[in-house]
Amino acid sequence: MHARLKLFLPLILFGILALFLLRGLSLDPKEMPSALIDKPFPEFSLPALGGDAKLDKASVSGRVALFNVWATWCVSCRVEHPYLTELARQGVAIYGINYKDEDAAALGWLQQLGDPYIANIADREGTLGLDLGVYGAPETYLVDAQGMVRYRHVGVVDERVWTTVLLPLYTQLKGEGEG
């Protein structure tokens, strides 16, 4: 009897593995916490895209906004772009962080595909990205009215991500900011 029981071992191990895999389906590995969650957005002073004006933290704070890290070399950003435009149309404040990109190409992109951003920080060397802990493009940070980073999303923001993850938090922060 004992010898037979031993043969059930692989089955039991597989059962445990399957439970983990099941749990894994409802987890998103791309959902990465940022070291900056609930910490202030880093200070910076960088040119605005397509101009000589400097942008710093003060000029982009004061309201609940999304900070979208994008670049023309990033394929997924192109996929994400129409939905950002749609969000901007709905009145969501979006700042762009044009990450390790060429100004000319980035301006061409905005001219061609539309510009959902209030302003774009030209982070040509990726210094702001480094401070933020950017993992790749696209990434989107939700920052509250006090300039605190409240959420980080790695990957494309689409309707599902917006309605299930970002929108609830966004409405809540909006409420706090105004109330």
Place this chain on the structure above:
Amino acid sequence: MIPEMGHFALIIAFVLALLLAVVPAWGAWRRNVYAMALAPRLAIGQLVFVAISFTCLAVAFLQDDFSVAVVASNSNSLLPAIYKFSAVWGNHEGSLLLWSLILCLWTSAVAVFSPQLPLLVLSRVLSVMGAVAVGFLSFSLLTSNPFARLLPSIPPDGNDLNPLLQDPGLIIHPPLLYMGYVGFSVAFAFAIAALLGGRLDASWARWSRPWTNVAWAFLTLGIMLGSWWAYYELGWGGWWFWDPVENASFMPWLAGTALVHSLAVTEKRGLFKSWTVLLAIFAFSLSLLGTFLVRSGVLTSVHAFATDPARGMFILVFLAIVVGGSLVLYALRAPAVSSRVSFSWVSRESLLLFNNVVFLVATLTVLFGTLFPLFVDALGMGKYSVGPPYFNAVFVPLMALLAPVMAFGPVSRWKRDSTQRWKAELLVPGIVAVVCAITLPLVHADYNIWVALAVLLSAWLVCGLARDVWFRMGGSAGFPRGLRRLTPSYWGMVLAHLGFAACIVGVVATSQYSIEHDLKMSPGETDVVAGYEFRFLEVAQVRGPNYLADEARFEVTRNGELVAMLAPQKRRYLASGSVMTEAAIDPGVFRDLFVAMGEPIGEGGAWAIRLHYKPMVRWMWVGSIFMALGAFATVMDKRYRRQRSSATSTAHGTEYAR
């Protein structure tokens, strides 16, 4: 119209698979010869309809039918025809269809090339494979229909195939890999059939052995191509990243390697029966697990397909049924009592047991490392990623442990051997290996202890093999007559082991001696890497069929003599706008020279340039090819053919069917 035909053919194939899964299995249970005899026909019918379906999808790609969703998102009218064809499997839906097609190919191959198999066994084997096909075809039909249309708004042009996949290596990499993955379904089906029949004897090992070797060979080639592609296409000169998807293909390979060796013991000596069955189940289960990991989005990877939790759930349920079901069957039917055949600790059996333990431990450590991020995340302990340091730290010592023992394998005898004899056999090879290890690394400028160790291990392996070949053909007296006495399966083993030795040297030499220069270069500048002078001549604009590129031109000289002209490119693909680095490589037996372009720097025409000197990097791919060829060679063995002619007599079959 054509996509609908394809869809319809897929439905018919599904029905045939369902019949194949049920009717012959029922026949085997009720001993109904007519029901059992349907199995081969159903298998071939299934292949025909999946092939029709696949052809329809290929036609949709080649004709730029952008009303089909997968074509619109993975092809483009500017794409060269060959890539339009390979785009068929450059996406989730199409690659799943390819998977099904290859499964049906293997099923039909078993049906056609197994006239020696007793009908009872054949019908069970084909039924099991039919059941697997039911799973994959319903996965296609229910969650990933490749023929879904974008109606009524047909896009004017497609999104283009991911430029990374527009590469000759990637045309054949997935089919080879799938041939391997799916090929393990044959060993799996034989194991399940044996468990169902309750007859776990040497014969099932003999039947499934050639199939397993072929599947293993394909998987080896597939993984090798993937590594080679990563090396020249990703542009940073790496060849293995321990990425979850790479691991997904590597785990079945490791389990398969254990299986290939364990089957030898089961066939020759009737030992390790339960163990071999379990390995057969493992190898295929790991193939399925790989499919799950790649397509469910559970782990992040550079390779992942567009993922969808519904698909993940489907594969998980399927995985649970196939793996859970077979492990239940295993627990209930595998022989619990250990075999009465005995062997001493100094024998070929124990050496092969050692091989099995090493490969199983390797499989489990890779599995653990791959799933570790998932484990900690599921337990709410945070986010982790497991990188190459972990894998290298556990994997390299395991292989280093394996190699010394490998030389004993071929020389050793079954059942009982003596250490005295081993000492006599291997003393000379051992001395030669030590001499090689001391002298050969001196060829390179700086003596490196790791390279010396790698040379020691592989020289030990090679000399041991040479000693064995010499001994078996009867020494100089037997030459060349003795050579003919050696069987293809023996030569296959020699070839595969030589390939492994080449891999060791290649991997270690290239990791230890590689030189990389990342620097800013303007046209006219030069840089010297390992004695090679790279002169940056100019940057030119080049136009390809569906991309524009900046092409840097380099002249490589050594001691004033021209070695190569290299022209790496930075391509901007027109349809997607994505930018891709195309490295330029001058290959060689003892070294590769590798140039890749980074980003332009400043206005003066300077570029970030990456120059690599990679010694012996090709050895691991050539070694892998040797391993694969060795495994293919074993199938030529007369043993399997002779068996065929003697066993075609129906007497054998009816004895089983009784």
